[in-house]
Amino acid sequence: MREPKAMLMDANQMNRALSRIAHEIIERNKGTEGVALVGIRRRGIPLAQRLAAKLQEFEGREVPVGTLDITLYRDDLTELSAVPQVHRSEVKFKLPGTVVILVDDVLYTGRTVRAALDALLDIGRPAVIQLAVLIDRGHRELPIRADFVGKNVPTSRKEVVEVNLTEVDDEDFVAVYDLP
Amino acid sequence: MAGLKRKDILGLREMSTEEIDLILDTADTLKDIATRPIKKVPTLRGKSYVTLFYENSTRTAKSFELAGKYLSADAINISVSTSSVQKGETLKDTARNLEVMGIDAVVMRHPAGGAPHFLAKQLKASVINAGDGMHEHPTQGLLDMLTIRQNKGSFKGLKVAIIGDIFHSRVARSNVFGLTKYGAEVWVAGPTTLLPAGFEELGVKVTNRVEEALEGADVVNVLRLQLERQEKGLFPTVAEYSKFWGVNPQRLKLAKPDHLLMHPGPMNRGVEISTAAADGAQSVILEQVTNGVAVRMAILYLLLGGGDAA
Numbered sequence: 235m236r237e238p239k240a241m242l243m244d245a246n247q248m249n250r251a252l253s254r255i256a257h258e259i260i261e262r263n264k265g266t267e268g269v270a271l272v273g274i275r276r277r278g279i280p281l282a283q284r285l286a287a288k289l290q291e292f293e294g295r296e297v298p299v300g301t302l303d304i305t306l307y308r309d310d311l312t313e314l315s316a317v318p319q320v321h322r323s324e325v326k327f328k329l330p331g332t333v334v335i336l337v338d339d340v341l342y343t344g345r346t347v348r349a350a351l352d353a354l355l356d357i358g359r360p361a362v363i364q365l366a367v368l369i370d371r372g373h374r375e376l377p378i379r380a381d382f383v384g385k386n387v388p389t390s391r392k393e394v395v396e397v398n399l400t401e402v403d404d405e406d407f408v409a410v411y412d413l414p
Numbered sequence: 415m416a417g418l419k420r421k422d423i424l425g426l427r428e429m430s431t432e433e434i435d436l437i438l439d440t441a442d443t444l445k446d447i448a449t450r451p452i453k454k455v456p457t458l459r460g461k462s463y464v465t466l467f468y469e470n471s472t473r474t475a476k477s478f479e480l481a482g483k484y485l486s487a488d489a490i491n492i493s494v495s496t497s498s499v500q501k502g503e504t505l506k507d508t509a510r511n512l513e514v515m516g517i518d519a520v521v522m523r524h525p526a527g528g529a530p531h532f533l534a535k536q537l538k539a540s541v542i543n544a545g546d547g548m549h550e551h552p553t554q555g556l557l558d559m560l561t562i563r564q565n566k567g568s569f570k571g572l573k574v575a576i577i578g579d580i581f582h583s584r585v586a587r588s589n590v591f592g593l594t595k596y597g598a599e600v601w602v603a604g605p606t607t608l609l610p611a612g613f614e615e616l617g618v619k620v621t622n623r624v625e626e627a628l629e630g631a632d633v634v635n636v637l638r639l640q641l642e643r644q645e646k647g648l649f650p651t652v653a654e655y656s657k658f659w660g661v662n663p664q665r666l667k668l669a670k671p672d673h674l675l676m677h678p679g680p681m682n683r684g685v686e687i688s689t690a691a692a693d694g695a696q697s698v699i700l701e702q703v704t705n706g707v708a709v710r711m712a713i714l715y716l717l718l719g720g721g722d723a724a
Contacts, residue, residue, distance in 0.1 A: 303443075306455040306485075312721035316417025319436075320443045320715070356452045 238409035245406035251384035256288035272300040274338040280401035282337040300325035307349035329358030339397035341367040344378030422541040425550035426591040445708035458487035463519035481710035555588025569596035575627035578637030603627035631669040662688035
């Protein structure tokens with residue numbers, strides 16, 4: 235188990251950030267009518283589910299949640315010697331007329347979000363796409379920005395930011411590590 | 415990271431269950447693309463392959479073509495009757511020429527068993543066997559297995575009956591190699607003249623009575639009767655074949671009530687398979703065709719998707 239360089243958020247801080255993001259979503263979209271969440275790949279999915287639960291708690295309506303696997307849309311596949319395993323994407327609700335909020339754990343270069351936009355647009359045509367992330371660590375390589383951010387964290391390129399979630403990693407925390 | 419640790423797909427005999435699982439899992443996921451409104455992902459953009467068919471085919475050739483198109487790869491199709499092969503160009507030269515034009519993979523169907531293996535040694539490009547003589551047809555075996563897995567969950571202990579001209583069938587062989595790896599109970603049945611000697615050594619049960627194979631079967635896979643075989647005296651008449659080995663609803667009563675009825679196509683309705691069976695509730699023949707595109711997409715993705723990084 236490697237040692238974190240610094241702890242950025244503990245379970246309580248993560249929970250409060252998600253509550254605030256949920257309220258911002260409601261404020262920005264004037265409620266949750268016509269709003270849906272789509273979690274990106276691995277850890278965006280449990281985060282989207284947690285946000286949906288909070289939105290339901292605050293507004294009393296169920297918000298649909300979809301999942302997106304962006305493997306087929308990555309721009310760096312030819313740099314890998316073995317292709318990554320593909321998983322299913324699932325968007326069961328109608329996209330036209332819907333405000334889709336993409337959800338991911340960390341926003342860094344922006345390439346994952348670019349791939350997610352292409353993947354989503356090949357499924358259908360939402361009215362609006364917004365982006366919610368738990369951590370924005372800077373260093374964008376594309377003109378992409380988040381609408382809702384849990385915490386802004388300045389980092390260096392020699393660091394890695396990891397979000398741990400109980401659904402995947404048995405614990406809730408966000409930490410920075412040095413790259414090996 | 416997943417990824418096949420091989421350059422080519424030549425047959426199921428030499429593949430491990432891990433490799434087969436990887437292909438089937440990937441195919442299951444990629445199938446969504448072929449069935450949704452926008453049938454395109456950019457994954458293999460810039461990759462190209464050629465389908466080189468020395469034997470006629472509509473289904474397999476077009477299935478490979480569509481599979482590549484859905485992944486944004488470029489496919490060109492060569493059917494031998496209109497190519498330089500008519501001018502006497504050898505297999506090796508044909509393929510080498512295509513390789514230096516930048517082709518990443520060759521999908522080949524050839525009447526000689528072992529032809530794709532020969533080619534795979536000559537080329538840096540990937541070679542995918544689309545049927546070599548009577549030897550193997552791995553993508554058919556894989557799509558058959560995918561269809562079974564989707565409906566039955568797993569292979570272990572399933573009774574699978576393959577009925578027809580086993581002797582000449584590369585589809586039967588690929589199915590046998592694939593299914594026996596997972597512990598399925600495989601039966602082959604057909605007229606004695608169309609059953610290869612020593613086939614039991616592959617771990618299958620062999621019978622010339624179709625009823626014995628159908629008894630309690632979970633899966634019934636009916637092979638096309640090639641009418642040319644009659645000219646060689648291997649069966650007396652089509653009517654007699656149909657009478658003794660034809661798969662019809664009365665015979666299928668011997669199988670389990672929830673059996674799957676499969677056929678690689680194209681069907682000779684009324685000969686090896688009755689129309690009632692082919693269009694009946696247990697038939698998954700059309701699912702096989704969709705799964706064929708998915709399996710071929712999976713293989714193209716797994717072989718061509720990455721880079722050359724070591």
